[in-house]
Amino acid sequence: MSNKYSHIHLGHGSGGLMTRELLDEIIFKTFSNPFLDKKHDGAILDIAGPLAMSTDSFVVSPIFFKGGNIGELAVHGTVNDVAMCGAIPLYLSLSFIVEEGLPVPQFREIVDSVKRTADTCEVQIVTGDTKVVEKGKGDKIFINTTGIGTVHPRARISANRIQEGDKIILNGFLAQHGMAIMSQREGLEFESDIVSDTTYLHFLVRELLDAFGEKIHLFRDPTRGGLASVLSEIATDIGKGVVLYEKALPVEKQVAAACEILGLDPLYVANEGVLVVIADASVEAEVLDLMRRNPKGEHAVTVGSFTTEHPSKVVMHSSIGGKRVVSPLLGEQLPRIC
Amino acid sequence: MSNKYSHIHLGHGSGGLMTRELLDEIIFKTFSNPFLDKKHDGAILDIAGPLAMSTDSFVVSPIFFKGGNIGELAVHGTVNDVAMCGAIPLYLSLSFIVEEGLPVPQFREIVDSVKRTADTCEVQIVTGDTKVVEKGKGDKIFINTTGIGTVHPRARISANRIQEGDKIILNGFLAQHGMAIMSQREGLEFESDIVSDTTYLHFLVRELLDAFGEKIHLFRDPTRGGLASVLSEIATDIGKGVVLYEKALPVEKQVAAACEILGLDPLYVANEGVLVVIADASVEAEVLDLMRRNPKGEHAVTVGSFTTEHPSKVVMHSSIGGKRVVSPLLGEQLPRIC
Structure with missing residues (x-):
């Protein structure tokens, strides 16, 4: 052939x-x-x-x-x-x-x-x-x-099981896939070593379910539309609010710089190896600990939580003390990202 | 929206x-x-x-x-x-x-x-x-x-179960989907009422398995490459020969005419509602009978059988008494047919 x-x-x-x-x-x-x-x-x-x-x-x-x-x-x-x-x-x-x-x-x-x-x-x-x-x-x-x-026999994954106080935990850095693709696109090339985060997350998911079972309420991987779109969707669907801490959001320096040059918000950029774990607050520390011992979760960090205060809204608490509503992505930011 | x-x-x-x-x-x-x-x-x-x-x-x-x-x-x-x-x-x-x-x-x-x-x-x-x-x-x-x-609990579908003497039974007319598409393609339009045979076959399959179980050795639906390609593949895979009776092959008049105009052999043209049943010879009559009582099989007919005489070859017995080897389709006859 x-x-x-x-x-x-x-x-x-x-x-x-x-x-x-x-x-x-x-x-x-x-x-x-x-x-x-x-x-x-x-x-x-x-x-x-x-x-x-x-x-x-x-x-x-x-x-x-x-x-x-x-x-x-x-x-x-x-x-x-x-x-x-x-x-x-x-x-x-x-x-x-x-x-x-x-x-x-x-x-x-x-x-x-x-x-x-x-x-x-x-x-x-x-x-x-x-x-x-x-x-x-x-x-x-x-x-x-x-x-x-x-x-998984211990899985009870459902957005409806999310409660006030639930923690939103990420396994690692945001926006890497989207910015890697972007940096290679015609007319948008710039010097960068940004590498896609494309990877598998299922072994980490299995470990989390083995250890915490029904204490894990939801998993999501924020691909197209990024973290902002996934959290907005969940907030809308269940009528609860999301609080996000800007300071906690993990974005690599180079990715942040590339986003700034291009006027993109890493919250909306596609990921292909990011895991969002929504877990009962009671297991937060243990979840972080387990994740950090897995190569796919070594940068695990809590970035926010659920609240009943502003139903269906995602509100970002910024590094300098302000608050702003994070709207879902409307149209296309980066076509054909995945 | x-x-x-x-x-x-x-x-x-x-x-x-x-x-x-x-x-x-x-x-x-x-x-x-x-x-x-x-x-x-x-x-x-x-x-x-x-x-x-x-x-x-x-x-x-x-x-x-x-x-x-x-x-x-x-x-x-x-x-x-x-x-x-x-x-x-x-x-x-x-x-x-x-x-x-x-x-x-x-x-x-x-x-x-x-x-x-x-x-x-x-x-x-x-x-x-x-x-x-x-x-x-x-x-x-x-x-x-x-x-x-x-x-299906009674299914024992495998090309390896095909024996000498097994009957090749079709549920209906050949080449209708391919010729319907062809008749609508740019530059190849001609007057015709040929209609695609696209349909479902699973209820008929279930009835056949309910009734005959392991006496049914194989099902195939000859889509791209047509009946010739499917039978050639099976013959090659199991090292047995296929005898086909040209006279028995069901081709509607209009489809046959369109094939002739375009120099196409209906044996190689795609179908989307044709079922090939390869059954033990002992149940041939009953299989035909059951199929003919189902709307998806009313034109059921035996078109050939398996033999050990010419291993891996499909041989057509023509209407006028001759024999010819049916080769598998090589390249593209009708691109984007399905």
């Missing part, structure tokens, strides 16, 4: 021999496992419920960026979404929409990243699909992953 | 308020169910294994065609793929990649079709995602659906 074709052709999406060759030489060889090796239309999984299911399509541009690529992102994104349900992700489907003309080595590199990332995350790619669209009708490659996993 | 915006904007993919509005007014309102109403990153499903899981991305062009649209196709396609595993589809994820500028009424029509089709198929849309890409970086709308379902 790789010798015969240097680029993806429309024929690779035909369902005929060219498709078969592409799948055999790149997909099946890379992911070989008992599910995929059957080459059927789907996979049979021996798994007991209750299950969590989540889906995400990835359209990030550029497809290769500092700290990762669209393949890695597609695994992390869905693994994390399943984890946010309080579940342990086990199986992923993988579906490509490839634009005609994508260099085969780039496709191969992305597929290899998916495989490597899935292995690290201990999830298996069990079924898939590959479509090819004409040049100019797509943009290099889009990926959908859909994940399923078993709900 | 509909009053404020006539077309999809990039901001509808931002993760902010515009996204929320689009989701609230079109997606959540349409699909409202206990899973989606939680507006979480995923759904919790109470389901017992073993499960079948299948995924498909749909990139058909045009998105509205005679007999259906991309929304219907996206439900049928995945429902059928899950059914082909010998399972009863229950839950679907739904993920859109929308090109900026898609008229909102078109988006709404597609979403409504998804809902209607899911209801008819008795599957629920439990989780989803919506991304927006810039004009010229996609093509109106692409849809991914991923389905899960419970394996």
Whole structure:
């Protein structure tokens, strides 16, 4: 395959021999496992419920960026979404929409990243699909992953369980993914070593559930729209208020500087490795302690809490003593960030 | 939403308020169910294994065609793929990649079709995602659906169970979807009333498994690449031969004529409502009888059988007494058919 074709052709999406060759030489060889090796239309999984299911399509541009690529992102994104349900992700489907003309080595590199990332995350790619669209009708490659996993036996994740006083705890620095992508975009390039934070969060989630069970009320990963949008959504949905402490918000110097140059607020910028834990106040110290001992949570910090004082509103207490309402993001700040 | 915006904007993919509005007014309102109403990153499903899981991305062009649209196709396609595993589809994820500028009424029509089709198929849309890409970086709308379902207790579906003498039975006419799309494509329009056969097959599959259990060795739905590609794949995979009877192949007159005009062989043209049943010869008559009593199988017919005589080859016995090898499709015949 790789010798015969240097680029993806429309024929690779035909369902005929060219498709078969592409799948055999790149997909099946890379992911070989008992599910995929059957080459059927789907996979049979021996798994007991209750299950969590989540889906995400990835359209990030550029497809290769500092700290990762669209393949890695597609695994992390869905693994994390399943984890946010309080579940342990086990199986992923993988579906490509490839634009005609994508260099085969780039496709191969992305597929290899998916495989490597899935292995690290201990999830298996069990079924898939590959479509090819004409040049100019797509943009290099889009990926959908859909994940399923078993709900953690101690999980009782629900926004409705959030109470006054609940703590909002983050695992690390904000806005890194969005600013990494931004720094590589045409016309917006500037000197920076900002690296995407794309990573998996499910092992940390499992540890937290093992240790604290129902004391954890909600997990969220603030991707598109950033932390501000996620907290605004929750506040609106449950009719409680959020207090945020500006001083506590973890933003790396370089990211803060880049945001300032571009007039962006890190609160609205996408993250791909940030975990928001909403926990009962009684376990705050222990949660922080556990998180800080996990490599994915070493910078864990409490950034705010829930209140009944200003229902449905997120209010920021600024470093200099002021207060302001944090509105949700309206339109597009950074298109195609994930 | 509909009053404020006539077309999809990039901001509808931002993760902010515009996204929320689009989701609230079109997606959540349409699909409202206990899973989606939680507006979480995923759904919790109470389901017992073993499960079948299948995924498909749909990139058909045009998105509205005679007999259906991309929304219907996206439900049928995945429902059928899950059914082909010998399972009863229950839950679907739904993920859109929308090109900026898609008229909102078109988006709404597609979403409504998804809902209607899911209801008819008795599957629920439990989780989803919506991304927006810039004009010229996609093509109106692409849809991914991923389905899960419970394996039928009597199913023992596996190509390895196919034996010499097994019958190849079709539920109806070939090549209708491909030729319906073709007849609408720019530059290839001709007078025709050919209508896509897009439909669901899982209720028929369930009836067949209820009645015949392990006597059914394999189900396949010959979409991209057509019947020829599916049978070639199976023949190659299991090292047995396929005999096909040209006279028996069900092709409607108008479809046959259109294929002739365009120099296409209906054996290679995509179907979206064709079921291939590979059954033990001992139940052939009963299988045909059961299928013919189901509206999705009223034209059921045996078109061939498996043999050990020409391993891995599909051989067509022509109407005039000749024989020819049916090769698998090589490259692209009809791009973006599904």
